[in-house]
Amino acid sequence: MTPTAPTGKIDQTPDLQPWVIVTGASRGIGQACASRLARDGYGILFTYRSRSAEAQAFVTDLKQALPGAALLAFQADVSQEAACRSAVEAGKACFGDRLWGLVNNAGINRDGLLLRMKTEDMEDVIKTDLLGPMYMIKACLPLLLRNRAGRVVNISSVSGLYGNAGQANYAAAKAGILGLTRSVAKETASRGITCNAIAPGFIQTDMTQALPEKSREAILQQIALKRFGQPDDIAAAVSFLLSADAAYITGQVLEVSGGLTM
Ligand code: NDP
Secondary structure, X not given: OXXXXXXXXXXXXXXXXXXXXXXXXXXXXXXXXXXXXXXXXXXXXXXXXXXXXXXXXXXXXXXXXXXXXXXXEEEOOOOOHHHHXXXXXXXXXXXXXXXXXXXXXXXXXXXXXXXXXXXXXXXXXXXXXXXXXXXXXXXXXXXXXXXXXXXXXXXXXXXXXXXOOOEHHHHHHHHHHHHHHHHHHHHHHHHOEEEEEEEEOOEOOHHHHOOOHHHHHHHHHHOXXXXXXXXHHHHHXXXXXXXXXXXXXXXXXXXXXXXXXO
């Protein structure tokens, strides 16, 4: 397995495997990203909030399917800044200084009309979906800046681009991620770091499983490609943005939605 991505100063330490952090990879999109990036040849530190059994099962299964995969699970609630710093420290202790990328994927939704939305549901979503990525980027920056190379990919949502009834908290957080992405891109470009966002449409995971059948059917009708997205569809876009081929792309939002919003 030879990672295709790293270029620049980071290549001066070829003895160390470049590694990537993926948040929220015990299931869903994050798990598909971690799996894909391990296959791309990176060492992976992934986080999860509480599902230790799922996280450990993922490690076992992937190591079986991909002998030699370097994969470390780490429990860290991204809404807690200290936990984010600990996650990066754990990755550094395991894989060394050659951090290549951060995929900010962990996220939650607490849907409901704003008029009736609980304050707690507003705060939890903002803390996890917006502050979490901010804490993670801040914790990774010292290593990325020192390496003078690297990639940050933030998972936003089409709700963040266009808004969505019943998701004021979630859409606000996901729109915030776009501002975060562009600002970090501007702050770090001179050090060879790119920062981009992906805006998934409707992807089949636990998060969308909860929607009533009628709503799912209505959404399917709006998807130009006439199928729901799969976690691997997002993982493929993440893999591209981490690769050498994406070296000249920064501060951008890539919508991966099957044409849902056209
Ligand atoms: P899932 O609900 O399937 O998985 C969420 C993952 O995030 C789990 O690994 C979970 O850990 C982790 N997580 C949740 N909260 C925290 C936290 N506070 N700290 C650390 N980890 C946490 O979600 P999806 O895979 O569907 O979504 C992944 C990302 O993609 C999210 O940011 C979501 O907003 C975004 N997205 C998803 C879309 C979709 O259609 N599914 C569409 C657009 C965007 P644990 O298992 O331990 O709970």
